[in-house]
Amino acid sequence: MIKRRDFIRNTAATAAALFTGYSPFALAQSSSTADSRVEVLLGEPLGIISPNIYGHFVENLSGVVYDGVWVGTNSKIPNVNGIRKELIDEMKKIKPPVVRYPGGCFADSYDWRDGVGPVDKRPRRTNFWEDGEPAAAPDSHRYDLNQFGTNEFMQFCKLIGSQAYLSANVRSLPAEAFYRWVEYCNSPAGATTLADQRAANGSPDPFGVRYWGVGNEAWGCGGNFTPQEYAMEFRRYTAWLPEYNKQKLSFVASGPNSDDWSWTRGFFEAIARKGKDQLDSVFGWALHFYAWNISRGKTQDWDQGRGDALKFDNVDWYEILREGDRMESLINGHWQAMSEFDPEHEVKLVVDEWGPWYRPGSEINAADQVEQTPTLRDAVFSGMTLDTFNRHPEKVTIAASAQLMNCLNSLYLAHEDKFCVTPVGHVYRMYAAHQGGQGLRTIFSAPPVNYDRDGKPATFWGLKGSASLHDKELVLTVVNPHVKESRQTEIGVRGASVRSATATTLTHSDIHAHNSYAERNVVVPRNQNVEIRGKLVACTIPPASVTQFSLTLE
Numbered sequence: 001m002i003k004r005r006d007f008i009r010n011t012a013a014t015a016a017a018l019f020t021g022y023s024p025f026a027l028a029q030s031s032s033t034a035d036s037r038v039e040v041l042l043g044e045p046l047g048i049i050s051p052n053i054y055g056h057f058v059e060n061l062s063g064v065v066y067d068g069v070w071v072g073t074n075s076k077i078p079n080v081n082g083i084r085k086e087l088i089d090e091m092k093k094i095k096p097p098v099v100r101y102p103g104g105c106f107a108d109s110y111d112w113r114d115g116v117g118p119v120d121k122r123p124r125r126t127n128f129w130e131d132g133e134p135a136a137a138p139d140s141h142r143y144d145l146n147q148f149g150t151n152e153f154m155q156f157c158k159l160i161g162s163q164a165y166l167s168a169n170v171r172s173l174p175a176e177a178f179y180r181w182v183e184y185c186n187s188p189a190g191a192t193t194l195a196d197q198r199a200a201n202g203s204p205d206p207f208g209v210r211y212w213g214v215g216n217e218a219w220g221c222g223g224n225f226t227p228q229e230y231a232m233e234f235r236r237y238t239a240w241l242p243e244y245n246k247q248k249l250s251f252v253a254s255g256p257n258s259d260d261w262s263w264t265r266g267f268f269e270a271i272a273r274k275g276k277d278q279l280d281s282v283f284g285w286a287l288h289f290y291a292w293n294i295s296r297g298k299t300q301d302w303d304q305g306r307g308d309a310l311k312f313d314n315v316d317w318y319e320i321l322r323e324g325d326r327m328e329s330l331i332n333g334h335w336q337a338m339s340e341f342d343p344e345h346e347v348k349l350v351v352d353e354w355g356p357w358y359r360p361g362s363e364i365n366a367a368d369q370v371e372q373t374p375t376l377r378d379a380v381f382s383g384m385t386l387d388t389f390n391r392h393p394e395k396v397t398i399a400a401s402a403q404l405m406n407c408l409n410s411l412y413l414a415h416e417d418k419f420c421v422t423p424v425g426h427v428y429r430m431y432a433a434h435q436g437g438q439g440l441r442t443i444f445s446a447p448p449v450n451y452d453r454d455g456k457p458a459t460f461w462g463l464k465g466s467a468s469l470h471d472k473e474l475v476l477t478v479v480n481p482h483v484k485e486s487r488q489t490e491i492g493v494r495g496a497s498v499r500s501a502t503a504t505t506l507t508h509s510d511i512h513a514h515n516s517y518a519e520r521n522v523v524v525p526r527n528q529n530v531e532i533r534g535k536l537v538a539c540t541i542p543p544a545s546v547t548q549f550s551l552t553l554e
């Protein structure tokens with residue numbers, strides 16, 4: 001049997017070469033007890049990490065808005081003008097930069113005019129998601145009372161200190177309705193009839209909404225378009241829009257589902273065919289990617305391929321991470337396809353729906369459609385995904401986990417007066433320090449995870465993460481996906497010495513651990529011991545964990 005020390009000597013360098021093409025022993029003062037190395041390269045900046053990749057997604061879907069964000073102005077649940085107070089307080093801690101609303105698929109059936117004006121006069125409408133609502137769902141999930149509309153959403157954004165990102169209806173409303181929504185939100189006080197209406201509804205000052213989604217999933221629920229047809233719609237919707245108060249609008253086009261390269265090529269080719277300058281109106285290209293299929297190639301069936309959010313074995317753990325880890329190749333692949341038509345890369349990627357999607361059954365609130373209970377596994381998944389975005393700051397400009405609460409990869413769960421922060425929510429808090437930092441190339445060298453995948457050997461990377469710098473403060477986040485093994489890790493910063501270091505880790509001895517209304521603090525970040533050894537920082541990174549290091553450099 002190979003001894004630990006021999007393993008380090010014989011295989012760490014090989015593992016490093018295999019997984020990073022780099023020898024971990026290039027840094028001085030390596031300790032023989034370490035099995036893993038992280039090297040941050042100060043001299044290799046990647047670009048500024050857009051704060052907006054830490055964005056959020058709120059769709060009028062089941063319990064996300066009603067019973068989630070919105071409790072109503074007459075509620076006994078603590079609220080600020082109808083918005084759940086505990087949510088506001090928690091969100092302020094994670095520096096939310098941008099929130100996308102009202103969908104999702106809901107956006108393409110929504111008329112914004114239903115959601116403004118006196119609340120008791122607002123119409124009741126059938127919600128897009130009505131047919132999938134569980135028996136326990138309240139009527140408000142099926143039939144929309146339109147209590148939460150544009151003004152309420154803008155109020156929510158203001159309370160949490162966030163920008164708005166509104167998704168327009170392309171499937172079932174004309175472009176004129178889109179223009180009018182922009183006018184309602186952004187035209188100067190007193191300048192238009194809609195500005196007067198906005199004022200009558202409590203908001204004299206323009207909202208100044210910059211980000212506008214032109215439809216959602218136009219290849220599916222957003223109209224079943226071909227990329228060529230959608231390109232034509234996109235041009236129509238964006239051909240005229242005024243810049244009120246010099247507020248330039250940033251239009252996000254409905255991009256591909258996962259690895260649908262033909263949607264990306266088809267749209268860009270169709271847009272550019274009219275003239276290269278047409279690309280000027282595309283700010284972002286929305287990629288949606290849900291990790292769901294853990295069948296190891298046995299099926300593509302949506303029902304059979306998905307696993308359970310709470311009941312899973314070690315292999316299921318690795319399989320959903322493996323699926324989620326495809327994000328990096330999707331970013332690179334679509335970026336490459338876009339470059340064929342947009343070589344200067346004017347258009348950036350907007351990953352405004354991502355996360356794991358499990359089968360129904362784990363929802364904490366029986367009334368909530370597509371809700372699932374996030375566990376430690378989803379925290380690791382989320383850390384891994386946010387690190388991926390951090391490593392591509394020149395490509396990804398906005399991103400949002402689907403969705404903020406009472407939904408898929410939720411940061412929060414709430415029902416009536418009950419509330420909890422999920423492990424995913426804690427990851428967002430740990431990663432907030434990356435926002436606006438200078439991304440730095442970082443090399444991770446660790447023994448890979450080896451596991452048995454239906455009788456065949458499978459491997460997964462051993463450690464991965466991302467680093468960013470604000471002045472002398474370096475933030476490093478690291479994910480250890482191994483369900484059992486910790487990593488004795490040494491961290492070096494090439495080009496600087498470390499004056500002080502702290503670390504916070506999110507983990508648990510049970511990989512299924514999660515928070516609930518009754519036990520809110522089962523999975524919470526805890527301080528982690530770190531030691532400065534000469535120029536290196538040494539730390540034990542526990543199994544199944546996400547760790548955030550804060551290093552002050554000299």
Ligand code: AHR
Nearest residue numbers: 103104105106216217402
């Ligand atoms: O997030 C749930 C749904 O998934 C969204 O409404 C839709 O855009 C996607 O298919």
